[in-house]
Amino acid sequence: MLKQIIEWSDWLLSYTNLAHQYIVIIRYIGLSALVLLFSYIADRITRSILMRSLTKFIESSETQWDDILLQKNVFSRVAHFVPALVLYFAIEHGMQEFPTLAGMLHKLIYSYMIYLLLRVINALLDGFHEIYQTTPMAKDQPIKGYIQTVKIIVIFIGIILILSILLDKSPKYFFTGLGALTAVLMLVFKDAILGFVASIQLSTNNMVRIGDSIELPKYGVEGEVIEISLTTIKVRNTDQTIMTIPPYVLVSDSFKNWRGMLESDGRRIKRAINININSIKFCDEQMLKRMSNIKLAANYIEKKKGEGKISELTNLSIFRAYLEAWLLTHDKLNLNMPNVVRTLDPKESGLPLEVYVFSKEKKWADYEWVQAEVVDHIIAMVPQFELELFQNPSGMDVCRK
Numbered sequence: 001m002l003k004q005i006i007e008w009s010d011w012l013l014s015y016t017n018l019a020h021q022y023i024v025i026i027r028y029i030g031l032s033a034l035v036l037l038f039s040y041i042a043d044r045i046t047r048s049i050l051m052r053s054l055t056k057f058i059e060s061s062e063t064q065w066d067d068i069l070l071q072k073n074v075f076s077r078v079a080h081f082v083p084a085l086v087l088y089f090a091i092e093h094g095m096q097e098f099p100t101l102a103g104m105l106h107k108l109i110y111s112y113m114i115y116l117l118l119r120v121i122n123a124l125l126d127g128f129h130e131i132y133q134t135t136p137m138a139k140d141q142p143i144k145g146y147i148q149t150v151k152i153i154v155i156f157i158g159i160i161l162i163l164s165i166l167l168d169k170s171p172k173y174f175f176t177g178l179g180a181l182t183a184v185l186m187l188v189f190k191d192a193i194l195g196f197v198a199s200i201q202l203s204t205n206n207m208v209r210i211g212d213s214i215e216l217p218k219y220g221v222e223g224e225v226i227e228i229s230l231t232t233i234k235v236r237n238t239d240q241t242i243m244t245i246p247p248y249v250l251v252s253d254s255f256k257n258w259r260g261m262l263e264s265d266g267r268r269i270k271r272a273i274n275i276n277i278n279s280i281k282f283c284d285e286q287m288l289k290r291m292s293n294i295k296l297a298a299n300y301i302e303k304k305k306g307e308g309k310i311s312e313l314t315n316l317s318i319f320r321a322y323l324e325a326w327l328l329t330h331d332k333l334n335l336n337m338p339n340v341v342r343t344l345d346p347k348e349s350g351l352p353l354e355v356y357v358f359s360k361e362k363k364w365a366d367y368e369w370v371q372a373e374v375v376d377h378i379i380a381m382v383p384q385f386e387l388e389l390f391q392n393p394s395g396m397d398v399c400r401k
Contacts, residue, residue: 202251210228213257265336265337
């Protein structure tokens with residue numbers, strides 16, 4: 001009988017313990033559901049009420065920087081901290097009977113909040129860069145490379161903190177271990193390091209800006225700089241293709257930057273035509289009389305007559321004087337800059353006659369039009385001074401003979 005009573009008491013005790021365990025599990029599930037519910041409610045309140053009110057306030061304000069921060073999702077990412085904090089405090093006060101589980105959940109929430117902080121900082125940096133782009137100095141001093149460098153450093157620190165929380169290790173432990181991996185890290189981030197150093201040099205020395213037209217024949221680059229980042233510089237070529245080059249290329253190799261020309265008062269026109277040397281001769285009376293009918297050449301002829309040097313005149317010298325006078329009448333040329341018509345060293349292809357002037361038009365298409373006008377006029381006027389252009393004979397020339 002006593003044995004039976006003991007068996008019944010053991011069974012009742014085991015049943016009670018099992019019931020207690022079930023009660024604990026049910027309580028844990030209920031608390032977890034309640035915590036999740038509070039977290040969800042906090043998230044909905046934050047998004048439905050606070051974020052909507054903040055969005056309306058920002059959209060109605062006259063300042064632009066808050067609109068940019070809103071567009072970059074800075075405030076919406078900050079709002080994610082609210083349900084995370086609700087979870088943290090709910091676990092701290094509602095799961096005291098489960099210290100191990102509560103500690104593990106705290107680590108996860110800590111890690112999640114650091115992840116949220118990284119996203120907020122990333123959005124803030126993007127917003128700051130967008131705001132900076134609206135300032136006048138953005139074109140002269142691009143900071144995208146610096147922003148990317150800060151992002152890398154922040155993400156690197158965030159990963160170290162998350163690992164130290166999850167693994168219960170001091171951050172010093174990871175930073176100390178990274179000392180042995182310095183060589184590997186420098187190899188992995190070689191382009192980023194070189195790009196960062198090159199970006200500082202390019203920015204400090206004002207070597208290149210967004211909007212500059214540059215040429216790097218070695219890399220087939222000829223166009224406008226459209227983006228400068230930590231590891232690449234994007235250039236839109238004249239054929240509308242996009243080329244990317246590392247920033248350190250502009251530091252280590254030579255390149256041509258057309259910014260100086262665009263900031264100056266004119267774009268240079270430097271063109272030469274070859275005069276057949278056999279057509280150059282002293283002018284006789286008939287030639288002088290006929291050339292005096294050319295208005296812009298008449299003044300020069302009269303001047304030489306007054307100086308008693310009429311016998312020294314050649315058809316080429318009168319032609320040069322005519323061109324100098326004609327260039328002064330061209331409304332698309334900058335007369336405050338050098339204006340020269342000169343002859344170069346004679347060659348087997350004739351005597352080069354070079355025009356060296358500056359166009360007011362600096363845009364490519366307009367500049368080419370002015371340059372073509374100058375060259376066309378020169379070629380058309382050559383026969384008027386009994387000069388001949390040098391040109392290698394073609395098949396048609398042989399046939400005519």
